[in-house]
Amino acid sequence: MPGAIYAEGLVKTFGDVRALDGVDLDVPEGTVLGLLGPNGAGKTTAVRVLTTLLRPDSGTAVVAGIDVLKNPTAVRRSIGLSGQFAAVDEYLTGRENLQMVGQLYQMSGRDAKKRACELLDRFNLADAADRTAKTYSGGMRRRLDLAAALVVSPPVMFMDEPTTGLDPRNRQGLWEVIEELVAGGTTLLLTTQYLEEADRLAHDIAVVDHGKVIARGTSDQLKAQTGGERIEVVVHEREHIAPARGILERHQLGGTSQGGCTVEEHTRKLTVPVSGGAKLLAEVIRELDTAGIEIDDIGLRRPTLDDVFITLTGHAAEDEPELKADAKPGTEEAAK
Amino acid sequence: MTTTTQPAPTTAAPRGRGGFLQSVTDSLVMAKRNLIRMMRIPEVVIFGLIQPIMFVVLFSYVFGGSIKVPGAGTDPSAYREFLMAGIFAQTVTFATAGAGAGIAEDMHKGLIDRFRSLPMSRGAVLTGRTLADLVQTALTLVVLAVVAALVGWRAHDGVLNALAGFGLLLLLGYAFTWIGALIGLTVRTPEAATSGGLIWLFPLTFISVAFVPSQNMPSFLQHIAEWNPFSATVVACRDLFGNFPPNYPIPDAWPMQHPVLASLIWSVVIILFFRTLAVRKYRSATV
Numbered sequence: 001m002p003g004a005i006y007a008e009g010l011v012k013t014f015g016d017v018r019a020l021d022g023v024d025l026d027v028p029e030g031t032v033l034g035l036l037g038p039n040g041a042g043k044t045t046a047v048r049v050l051t052t053l054l055r056p057d058s059g060t061a062v063v064a065g066i067d068v069l070k071n072p073t074a075v076r077r078s079i080g081l082s083g084q085f086a087a088v089d090e091y092l093t094g095r096e097n098l099q100m101v102g103q104l105y106q107m108s109g110r111d112a113k114k115r116a117c118e119l120l121d122r123f124n125l126a127d128a129a130d131r132t133a134k135t136y137s138g139g140m141r142r143r144l145d146l147a148a149a150l151v152v153s154p155p156v157m158f159m160d161e162p163t164t165g166l167d168p169r170n171r172q173g174l175w176e177v178i179e180e181l182v183a184g185g186t187t188l189l190l191t192t193q194y195l196e197e198a199d200r201l202a203h204d205i206a207v208v209d210h211g212k213v214i215a216r217g218t219s220d221q222l223k224a225q226t227g228g229e230r231i232e233v234v235v236h237e238r239e240h241i242a243p244a245r246g247i248l249e250r251h252q253l254g255g256t257s258q259g260g261c262t263v264e265e266h267t268r269k270l271t272v273p274v275s276g277g278a279k280l281l282a283e284v285i286r287e288l289d290t291a292g293i294e295i296d297d298i299g300l301r302r303p304t305l306d307d308v309f310i311t312l313t314g315h316a317a318e319d320e321p322e323l324k325a326d327a328k329p330g331t332e333e334a335a336k
Numbered sequence: 337m338t339t340t341t342q343p344a345p346t347t348a349a350p351r352g353r354g355g356f357l358q359s360v361t362d363s364l365v366m367a368k369r370n371l372i373r374m375m376r377i378p379e380v381v382i383f384g385l386i387q388p389i390m391f392v393v394l395f396s397y398v399f400g401g402s403i404k405v406p407g408a409g410t411d412p413s414a415y416r417e418f419l420m421a422g423i424f425a426q427t428v429t430f431a432t433a434g435a436g437a438g439i440a441e442d443m444h445k446g447l448i449d450r451f452r453s454l455p456m457s458r459g460a461v462l463t464g465r466t467l468a469d470l471v472q473t474a475l476t477l478v479v480l481a482v483v484a485a486l487v488g489w490r491a492h493d494g495v496l497n498a499l500a501g502f503g504l505l506l507l508l509g510y511a512f513t514w515i516g517a518l519i520g521l522t523v524r525t526p527e528a529a530t531s532g533g534l535i536w537l538f539p540l541t542f543i544s545v546a547f548v549p550s551q552n553m554p555s556f557l558q559h560i561a562e563w564n565p566f567s568a569t570v571v572a573c574r575d576l577f578g579n580f581p582p583n584y585p586i587p588d589a590w591p592m593q594h595p596v597l598a599s600l601i602w603s604v605v606i607i608l609f610f611r612t613l614a615v616r617k618y619r620s621a622t623v
Contacts, residue, residue: 051453055620064348076455077349085446091373103365104456105349106358132376148450152349 003028004156004187005050010059012045012211019045020056021211027189027204029155032182034202035191036308042211043191044084047160050189051081064156064187077105080149082159086141087148090134094125094144097133101148112151119147123177139170146177157181157188163197175200195219195308207312215312223303225311228253230273230301231284236294238268244295247287248272251280268296349455359457366464367471370438374472381472384434388427388480395419395547396487406549407583413488414581420489421501421573422546425566427480428509429541431473432516433533438465439520440529448621459615466513473509477502492578501576504599508569511603514610521617546570550587562589565602571595 005027012020019042027033035043048054050061052072061068064078088097095116102112120129123143128136133144142162149157162178163171178201182188192198198205199219207215207222215222231251235244245261252260253273261272274280281300288295374381400415408414439462442448451461481502491498520529541547543560544567550558561567572595574580591598 048449053449053452073455076453079453081450081453083446083449085449087446087450089369089373089447090445091376092369096369096372100365100369101450101454104362104451104454104460106455107350153347155348 004030004064005033005189006060006062007046007050008060010046010049010056010061012049012054012056018211020049020059023059023208023211023213025189025206025213027187029187030182030185031203032188032190032201034198034205035189035208036193036195036198036205037191037208038193041208043208044160045211046208047081047083047158047189047191051079051158052076077152078155080152080154080157082146082149082157082162084160084164086138086145088133088141088144090136091132093130093132094120094136094140094147095129097144098147098151102151105152107152115151119150123147139166139173142166142170142174143177146174150181153184153186155185155187157186159188159190161191161193164193171197195222195303207308209312215308222308225308228273228275228303229277230271230303231281232297232299232301233270233284233288233295234297235268235270236296238265240293241265241268241270243291244270244288244293247284247291247293251276251284271301274300359460359463362457362460363463363467366460367467368464370465370468371471373438374468380434381475384430384472385476385479387430388423388476389483391423391426392420392480392483392487395423399547403548405581406551406585408581411581416488417490417579418549418574418581419547420484421570421577421579422541422544423484424477424480424502424505424573425508425570426537426541426546427476428473428505429512429537429566430534431469431509432512432519432537433530434472435465435469435513435516436520436523436529436533437526438469439517440523441526443521443524443621444526448618452618452621458619459611462514462517462611462614462618466510466517469513469516470506470510473513474506477505489579491576493576497576497578500596501573504569504572504576504596504603507603508566508599511606511610514607514614518610518614518617521614521621540564540566544570545587545592549584551585558587559589562587562592565599565606567591568595568598568602572599 003026005025007023007025010020010023011018021042023042023046025033025046035046037043045054049056050063050068052068052075055069063075066074066078068075089100092100098116098119099112102115103109107115120126123146125140125143125147128140133141136144146159146162149159159178163174166174175197178188178190182201190198190201202219204216205219205222206213215225231248233244233248235241241263245263248261248270249272251272251274253275261270263270276283278300281298285298396416396419400419401412403415405414405418408418439448442461448461491501516529516533519533523529523532543557544564545561546566550561553561568591571586571592575595580586586592
């Protein structure tokens with residue numbers, strides 16, 4: 001039986017850009033799929049297709065057991081969408097925004113009112129409920145937007161980069177809300193540029209690039225592919241590069257064989273993949289100290305989206321020439 | 337955010353009533369939203385009033401003395417009477433820009449995406465906006481009629497005819513907001529929608545019988561002016577308000593001879609045509 005969100009062979013082209021180039025997805029009920037990729041990878045296009053906003057050139061999509069192409073109206077009753085923009089009317093109050101969405105979900109006026117109250121409480125917006133959304137901070141707008149997507153407690157939710165542009169505190173708060181939601185049984189598809197976010201929220205991750213899913217798995221599986229943690233050391237003296245390298249390579253992931261350590265001569269920076277965490281870091285520092293090697297900087301680095309990308313695609317996530325591909329139909333660029 | 341509430345079990349939205357009834361209620365929800373916005377941004381309504389009032393005063397007193405209305409002899413107030421229907425009609429068409437800018441802004445801010453992902457009627461976002469603009473247009477017309485009365489304009493043929501005239505004006509204004517809706521969905525930014533919604537209105541309203549009689553135009557312009565949809569409503573209003581001088585030579589073109597019918601036909605055709613295009617555009621709208 002297909003999952004709550006199921007897609008097979010989705011293709012969508014804009015001019016000669018293949019925004020989606022045969023995307024398959026399968027999200028079991030009650031789980032979270034993180035769609036991870038750089039701007040222009042096709043994440044937004046995929047969300048737009050699954051939420052009935054865009055018709056694919058070919059392929060099938062089934063959401064909550066309903067064919068998206070054959071019965072979009074029924075799909076709309078079963079989904080909530082929180083797009084990249086906080087899509088709220090800034091001249092309406094928080095309460096008015098939620099009531100309006102409730103009524104457009106075909107709730108009665110009274111039900112919409114009651115639901116708006118519940119959501120305003122739950123999202124800590126009760127105090128600001130009767131102020132226009134124009135006066136809200138970015139985090140509050142995001143919360144209101146998410147509340148609007150939850151007006152009917154839809155079984156399937158889509159969130160397109162929900163925390164882009166939020167400060168760390170608001171990001172944390174939003175993650176908690178999302179976790180609560182998932183605990184309630186909602187199936188969620190979440191797009192993000194942050195591995196950390198996918199790591200925290202998603203059961204499964206699909207890495208997207210150039211309209212294709214290029215890797216999928218749990219975050220641990222992806223990190224393993226990426227090389228996991230690494231230690232970075234910047235030594236003070238150029239002559240110390242060689243002895244430092246010797247120490248680092250003794251601790252590198254997968255044994256003492258030569259070559260795991262990369263060196264940037266001009267910045268005197270050494271990088272080595274490891275798996276021992278902070279404990280190992282402390283040990284390395286002791287050994288470097290004992291050997292009399294003066295260090296300018298040392299740190300434990302966890303894999304970033306860039307690392308995943310460099311490993312999986314051979315190019316960095318940022319310097320993509322065709323980034324604009326998605327910006328036209330979607331909104332990834334404009335949101336910045 | 338809070339730790340108190342346990343999320344409710346998930347449920348799909350109730351089944352819509354579907355069909356016509358749902359599109360009416362959805363449109364009213366959207367109209368209410370737009371009216372609330374208008375009340376909270378009164379500047380827009382106020383600026384919308386200043387321009388037509390300025391035109392009334394400028395045309396009446398600056399051009400008034402120089403423009404001869406055929407059949408009026410030397411009566412200096414004849415042009416003022418003649419002019420008002422033109423200003424009224426021009427004013428209602430300016431609602432086009434407001435509708436376009438509003439819808440472009442909704443596109444730009446991602447609101448159209450939200451609405452399109454909801455199980456609501458497909459035409460309701462646009463219908464709600466055009467209905468709200470209709471209310472604003474009516475308000476503007478009331479103020480403008482008062483100003484016109486202050487400079488000496490009168491409707492001479494009774495209340496019913498006067499109301500019929502204003503009815504035609506509102507219908508024309510409503511028709512033009514659908515053109516605005518299509519522009520708003522097409523140009524994508526509010527700024528472009530405002531200017532794009534206005535520029536073409538100037539030739540449309542000036543190459544018409546709104547401000548000067550068509551008799552003095554070169555003959556090719558005369559034909560355009562007399563068949564201009566906008567002219568039909570202007571002439572119909574002059575007729576219904578009794579603002580033509582007694583011996584005014586009405587041109588022979590069909591719409592000029594049957595202005596009320598022509599005005600109705602034009603407005604209905606514009607609504608049907610542009611509503612169809614705009615709703616189709618909305619269904620596939622991408623920012």
